Amino acid sequence: MWGAFALAAAVAVAPPFWPVWPPVADQVQLTVPIQCQMPELNNGCEVVSLSMLLQHAGKPVSRFQLAEEIAKDLTPLQTDAAGRIVAWGDPNAGFVGDITGRQKGYGVYHGPLAQLLDRHLPGQAQDLSGKPFDKVLESVSSGRPVVAWTTSFFDTTREWVYWSGPRGQVAATFHEHAVLVVGFNQASVLINDPLDGKRKTVSRELFRRSWEMMGKQAVTYQ
Numbered sequence: 001m002w003g004a005f006a007l008a009a010a011v012a013v014a015p016p017f018w019p020v021w022p023p024v025a026d027q028v029q030l031t032v033p034i035q036c037q038m039p040e041l042n043n044g045c046e047v048v049s050l051s052m053l054l055q056h057a058g059k060p061v062s063r064f065q066l067a068e069e070i071a072k073d074l075t076p077l078q079t080d081a082a083g084r085i086v087a088w089g090d091p092n093a094g095f096v097g098d099i100t101g102r103q104k105g106y107g108v109y110h111g112p113l114a115q116l117l118d119r120h121l122p123g124q125a126q127d128l129s130g131k132p133f134d135k136v137l138e139s140v141s142s143g144r145p146v147v148a149w150t151t152s153f154f155d156t157t158r159e160w161v162y163w164s165g166p167r168g169q170v171a172a173t174f175h176e177h178a179v180l181v182v183g184f185n186q187a188s189v190l191i192n193d194p195l196d197g198k199r200k201t202v203s204r205e206l207f208r209r210s211w212e213m214m215g216k217q218a219v220t221y222q
Contacts, residue, residue, distance in 0.1 A: 028141050029183035029190055032056045036197030041067055042101025046108050046178040048194035049147040050117060050219075053180060056145055057221050059120055069119070070095050071112040075166050077104060090165040091172070107176050110217040113147065121221050128218040133208050137184055139220045145182045145192075149217035150210040151175040152195060154202045157213070176214065 033055060037048040047066040054061045073089030073096050080086050089096035094112050097105030110129040118125035128135045128146065136146050151157055157175045164170075183190030188201045211218070 027183075027185040030056070030140065030143065030145055032145055032180060032182045032192055034192045034197050034199055035063055035194055037063070037194040038196070040064070041099055043097065043105035043107060044099045045194045046070075046095075046113055046147070047099070047116075049178045049180045049192070050113055052192055052194070053117070053145055053147055053220065054120055057121060057124075061120055066116060067099050070099075070108060070116055072096075073166070085161055085163045087164040088170065090167050090170055093165075093167065106172060106174070107178070109215070110149070110219050114219045117219060117221065124221045126220050126222045128220060130216050131218070133211060133216070136181060136211075136218050139218075140181055140184060144220050144222070145180050146218050146220040147178055148181050148211055149176065149178050149214040150207060151214070152177040154210055155206045156209050178217075 032052055035048050035052050037044045041048060041063060044063065044067050047070055048063045051061060051063040051066055071094035073091070073094035075087070075089035075096075077085065077097065078087040088106070091107055091109040092111055095105075095108040097103065099105055110127055114125050114127040126139075128139065136148060139146050151173065152175050157173050159175060160171055160173050162169055162171055177195065179194065180192040181189055182192055182199070184204060187204055189204050189207050191200050191202060191207075193200050
């Protein structure tokens with residue numbers, strides 16, 4: 001999921017609002033205790049990944065507290081006669097649907113998660129979304145794991161659905177997933193996967209592609 005890269009910018013020209021990163025190592029493995037979203041937070045991969053991140057940052061917050069605190073888009077689910085979703089919430093605004101899985105749920109994207117991280121680490125939340133994948137690797141190389149959006153099978157998918165949200169059309173895949181990136185080498189990335197509470201090694205290239213497909217979403221701290 002991550003490729004090696006070199007830090008090109010010199011310290012003297014680094015923007016004052018962006019931390020100066022050390023060179024990226026060829027191989028990194030961070031020790032971060034793993035948590036599982038099942039069974040209580042069936043759709044809660046994002047907040048469970050955030051809970052692991054906060055624990056590593058020295059500010060442990062339970063996944064259940066984060067599930068309560070995450071912003072929510074309460075736009076009701078509407079389906080047509082065939083059961084297809086025609087209207088629902090916007091994951092860029094807040095969690096869409098039921099995080100517990102007792103009712104239909106989807107998930108949440110980087111903006112609300114970064115805001116929640118900032119609530120617990122004021123002034124330290126860092127939203128890397130839209131940056132090159134190298135920035136994800138730089139963060140891990142610097143000792144800071146990263147919540148990254150991918151799919152449940154860590155590859156691209158053609159299975160997308162579209163619905164009307166309160167701010168326009170929403171494109172979504174129910175393979176959407178978030179994990180905590182905790183390491184990498186030249187061929188692979190190491191993740192804490194909250195879906196089953198296991199640490200996994202996955203293809204760096206396939207992970208990168210799935211991450212880009214999901215909008216290059218990544219959140220960490222500084």
